[in-house]
Amino acid sequence: MKVDVLIVGAGPAGLMAGAWMARTGVKTLIIDQKPCRTQSGHADGIESRTLEILDSFGIGEGVWRDSNRTIELSLWYQQQGVLQREAVMQNCNPGLSRYQECTLGQGKIEQRLLDLIHAHDCVxxxxxxxxVDLRVNIPGEYRIEMQIQTVQEVEIKTIHAKYLLGCDGAHSWVRERLGLRLEGDKMDEHWGVFDAIPITDFPDIRKRCIVRSPVGHLMVIPREARLVRCYVQLDCRTAAEFKKNYHADILVKLVATILQPYRFEASQLEWSTIYTVGQRLCQTLSMHNRVFLAGDAIHTHSPKAGQGMNVSMQDTFNLGWKLAAVLKGQASARILRTYEVERLAVAVRLVEFDKRMVQAVCGRTLNAHTRNSILQEENSSASGLTARYCPSLLTVPRGDLAANLTVGMRFPSTPVFCQSDARPWHLQQLLQSTGAWHLLVFGGNLSAVSQMKRVERLAAAVADHHLGILSAYLIHCASRQEVDLMDLPALFRPFDASHGYDYWKVFADRQPSVSSHGPGEAYRFYGVGEEGCVVLLRPDQHVSFIGSLEDINSIVVIFTSIGWNDRDS
Ligand code: FAD
Structure with a gap:
């Protein structure tokens, strides 16, 4: 069997890669040793950036609707036998994203991704x-040869693939076969975990809680469907006892002891396990530019900051569009080298952050100020919102025409208003993951003739260079009443005979009821002046380039340097 991409592992990382392949029409096989997706337990924290990503595949809103919101964080401690609340704080920094951190079982996220994948025949x-066996970098177009075997079948099948992704978790078979290892500390610290419906009068049970106690620390994470996840720190003796028969009663009793004098019992125990904390990292993410590792296969850490599933999906969100572009002849394989540079930096920061987070949760000596600042950091940098990819052929920093945007970072979102029907949209909602690059044209005050001429010249330049890979949007800061869609260049009102005009390409930067012009809310949010600018976004919503309305040549240079040659698309 021949495929373009072979993925080992259908966990969050493998399925996110599969989602890209499905959306872009790349022939892909995903194999997994399990009989089906995760049924219960495992990770459950979903960061706001992950929700933005899922929304770009059309599945974010469903996840958001089904999830539980972890809006507040409550800190408790036990002193001289008395359990006391120390502080209640925001669990999320509002304003960083249109979503906030929430919780939903990993299996439900996997199911959404599987539904998306099954809607396309190519995966x-x-x-x-x-x-069972692997050969890499063999001559020819299909550089990967893998032997695979299905449970209970004697027959071994050979798969020939152009690219291989090792998304097979912390004990990755692919990583081992490449001779690579996770390096770092496996701390001797055990945490028991269970999901159950709690029967309790503990007042903060529906908040995310950290409870410090001499018996062991406890983390409470409220979940969907009345569930609560409890992480409880185990001493070596209790850990060994639990490992003997995996009977969750031990864990429930420990939580009940920590929460005294409140009552705590567990009804409908869904899942339990033991988790040994260790921050480990594989420094090599790719080999021969043909095999790529992602997710837990390259980084493992504690579950304290709820990062596991998030960073894993964010890894392959970074890789998937690049692979698709190369396989479709839209870019040279050079761009695949940016995967390791961009995601290794994130993994290194994650592991470092996790060490601080473990200190914040477990540390006995940390002062309240330091702990609070680590918890704040969790909401911003650790959530994936502030990942900043370094300059490369895909991210080209220049100028300051959008003072609040940073080249290399993900494009933040704010409401804009459709020129045609006044409907408010979060700008990011428009930036769907299709493999297309996005060109956001901040056209300025279009009611001024000179400004309209600049936008017309820009549209002509895009047409001259046949930049069909771009999906273009125009955001203006004129009064909506003074702009007529049909006066705008065809780039911003594409037409096809069976669907008519596309009315969702032009937006005003202020509420429809406001009729003034000059920079409005959205322009101020991005730090764009009346003169406007162009913002080029990669297919993964990271800012690639910011330039003036006359800077289309710089964008052509970027596409030339990445080897984009599909000029007729
Ligand atoms: P995984 O989700 O591990 O997916 C890897 C996939 O590869 C699996 O489906 C596996 O079956 C498959 N696979 C592995 N080896 C092979 C092979 N040789 N051949 C074919 N398929 C293979 N995170 C938290 O935040 N909180 C938790 O409480 C928590 N609990 C966890 C409990 C367990 C038992 C495990 C394994 C993980 C837990 N995690 C938890 C971590 C979290 O689930 C991961 O960080 C996240 O799932 C990483 O996604 P991934 O796709 O990289 O790897």
Whole structure:
């Protein structure tokens, strides 16, 4: 069997890669040794950046609707036998994203991704299947040869693939076969975990809680469907006892002891396990520019900051569009080298942050100020919102025409108003993950003739260079009443005979009821002046370039340097 992409592992990282392949029409096989997706337990924290990403595949709103919101964080401690509340704080920094951190079982996220994948014929998911042998970098177009075997079948099948993704978790078979290792500390610190419906009068049970107690620390994470996840710190003796029979009663009793004098019992115990904390990292993310590792295969850490599933999906969100662009002949394989540079930096920061987070949760000596600042950091940098990819052929920093945007970072969102029907949209909602680059044209005050001429010249330049890979939007700061869609260049009102005009390409930067012009709310949010600018976004919503309305040549240079040659698309 021949495929373009072979993915080992149908966890969050593998399925996110599969989602890109499905959306872009790349022939892909995903294999997993399990019989089906995760049924219960595992990770449950979803960061706001992950929700933005899921929304770009059309599945974010469903996840958001089904999830539980963790809006507040409550800190408790036990002193001289008395349990006391120390502080209640915001669990999320409002304003950083249109979403906030929430919780939903990993299996439900995987199901959404599987539904998306199954809606496309080009990606096949094969369960109960493991790799048994691997050859890489063999001559020819299909550089990967893997032998796979399905449980209970004697026959071994050979798969020929152009690219291989090792998304097979912390004990990655692919990583081992490449001779790579996770390095770092495996701390001797055990945490028991269970999901249950709590029967309790503990007042903060629906808040995210950290409870410090001499018996062991406790983390409470409220979940969907009345569930609560409890992480409880275990001493070596209790950890060994739990490992003997995996009977969650031990964990429930420990939580009940920590929460005394409040009552705590567990009804409908869904899942339990033991988690040994260790921050480990594989420094090599790719080999021969043909095999790529992602997710837990390259970084493991504690579950304290709820990062596991998030960073894993964010890894392959970074990689997937690049692979698709290369396979479709829209870019040179050079761009794949940016994956390791961009995501290794994130993994290193994650592991460092996790060490601080473990200190914040478990540390006995940390002062309240330091702890609070680490918890704040969790909401911003650790959530994936502030990941900043370094300058490369994909991210080209220049100028300051959008003072509040940073090249290399993800594009933040604010409301804009459709020119045609006044409907408010979060600008990011428009930036769907299709593999297209996004060109945001901040056209300025279009009611001024000179400004309209600049936008017309820009549209002509885009047409001259056949930049069909771009999906263009115009955001103006004129009064909506003074702009007529049909006076605008065709780039911003594409037409096709069966659907008519596309009316969702032009937006005003202020509420429809406001009729003034000059920079309005959205322009101020991005730090764009009346003269406007162009913002080029990569298919993963990270800012690639910011320039003036006359700077289309610089964008052509970027596309030339990445080897984009699909000029007729
Ligand atoms: P995984 O989710 O591990 O997915 C890897 C996939 O590869 C799996 O489906 C596996 O079956 C498959 N696979 C592995 N080896 C092979 C092979 N040789 N052949 C074929 N398929 C293979 N995170 C938290 O935040 N909180 C938690 O409480 C928590 N609990 C966890 C409990 C367990 C038992 C595990 C394994 C993980 C837990 N995690 C938790 C971590 C979290 O689930 C991961 O960080 C996240 O799922 C990473 O996604 P991934 O796709 O990289 O890897």
């Amino acid at each position: 096949e998911v094969q369960w109960n299947t493991s790799p």
